[in-house]
Amino acid sequence: MPPTVTPHYTLPKFNIRVEDLSHPGAVLFFDNVQPALALKDAVLASFTHLYTPKTVPTHVKLITLVLRSMDGVAYTFGSHTDKEIHFSLDYIKASEHRARDEILGVLVHEVVHCFQYNGKDQCPGGLIEGIADFVRLHAGYAPPHWQAAGGDRWDAGYDRTAYFLDWIEKHNGEGTVQKINQLMKDRKYTEYVFIEATGHGVDKLWKMYCALLDKKSPKLTPN
Ligand SMILES: [Zn+2]
Numbered sequence: 001m002p003p004t005v006t007p008h009y010t011l012p013k014f015n016i017r018v019e020d021l022s023h024p025g026a027v028l029f030f031d032n033v034q035p036a037l038a039l040k041d042a043v044l045a046s047f048t049h050l051y052t053p054k055t056v057p058t059h060v061k062l063i064t065l066v067l068r069s070m071d072g073v074a075y076t077f078g079s080h081t082d083k084e085i086h087f088s089l090d091y092i093k094a095s096e097h098r099a100r101d102e103i104l105g106v107l108v109h110e111v112v113h114c115f116q117y118n119g120k121d122q123c124p125g126g127l128i129e130g131i132a133d134f135v136r137l138h139a140g141y142a143p144p145h146w147q148a149a150g151g152d153r154w155d156a157g158y159d160r161t162a163y164f165l166d167w168i169e170k171h172n173g174e175g176t177v178q179k180i181n182q183l184m185k186d187r188k189y190t191e192y193v194f195i196e197a198t199g200h201g202v203d204k205l206w207k208m209y210c211a212l213l214d215k216k217s218p219k220l221t222p223n
Contacts, residue, residue: 009056011043014062014063024093031099033104042104042139064082068087069090085111098144108139110132112136126158126161129157129158150213154203154209164206167209180194
């Protein structure tokens with residue numbers, strides 16, 4: 001067998017700012033991860049699951065991670081070239097029992113936001129969040145409470161949409177979610193991206209998926 005070759009990717013520069021080094025969340029962070037390595041792995045997870053060496057985006061030059069006390073978990077913003085990820089030290093403290101996996105999982109999710117396409121801002125927020133958590137799932141950092149579930153909306157986001165995308169990927173073949181992301185690069189999002197990527201409309205896919213969940217576990221039947 002030929003050796004597996006890891007493609008050579010150009011990575012952005014990484015920076016970190018800690019707004020309270022004595023916060024227990026900061027202590028946990030540095031006890032559990034090496035920031036440069038964690039960010040590099042998160043970028044590589046995004047590249048591996050959403051792009052190919054040919055399509056990999058090169059516009060992001062700098063990712064700054066800001067650790068600070070705040071409500072919520074994390075968010076990402078920035079310009080085309082410079083991104084900033086704010087990550088809550090209070091949340092890290094609250095995730096103490098599984099700090100390493102949770103930190104790495106949140107970093108993967110936020111780093112996906114630095115690179116993913118959004119159909120000229122027309123992509124539903126639930127699909128944006130679902131794709132970020134699809135990569136988190138595939139990187140091996142799904143938290144224990146995540147589960148596949150149906151419901152009214154395919155674009156409820158996060159794990160709900162991530163497991164749906166995971167099923168689409170299995171049903172239609174590896175690279176389907178990558179294709180959905182790619183189809184949102186240069187044009188406005190419409191649900192037609194699903195037809196183009198899978199041959200089916202998203203509502204039909206959601207119905208098929210929910211029917212399968214019902215069969216597997218009646219407990220997961222949407223109410
Ligand atoms: Zn997000």
